[in-house]
Amino acid sequence: MRRAVCPGSFDPITNGHLDIIARASKLYDVVHVAVMINQSKKGLFTIEERIELIREVTAEFGNVEVESFHGLLVDFCKERDIPAIVKGLRAVSDFDYELQMAQMNNGLSGVETLFVPTNPTYSFLSSSLVKEVATWGGDVSHLLPPVVHTAIMERLGRK
16 A cells, blocks of 8 residues: 655645645555644644544545654654655745655665645645735635635634
8 A cells, every 4th residue: 555644744735735645646545644742832723623624624635644753763754654744845945855864764764755746726736825815814725625724814813
């Protein structure tokens, strides 16, 4: 069985994230979405809320499993016998950082990283940017799955 992981904080999951997960789900039998727990950061959504939103928007794929993790991603991979990490790349600046991570992960455990170029429609998109624009009242509805847009508007006190 071919398995891969798509890691991230997903606070919140965007259409850009969803595009990468959807594309990975066509290449692998099982795609694990690993929601990173960072104790030092206060997210807009709790880990549990993020997991639920991701499960809801990936349910149609039928081969996506969502869970949280903390620590080294390679340990997550070892525990689940996952040989590949799938990462979306938006720009050259992403590549510089992600290449270092990929080389470190491979050196630590032999896990390979597959880089998927982002859909140009989402090349500028990040969760941080979406949160900032939404906080100031900007329209982010076209950047998020509808259920996630509803959740962020409710969280920010807008209906």
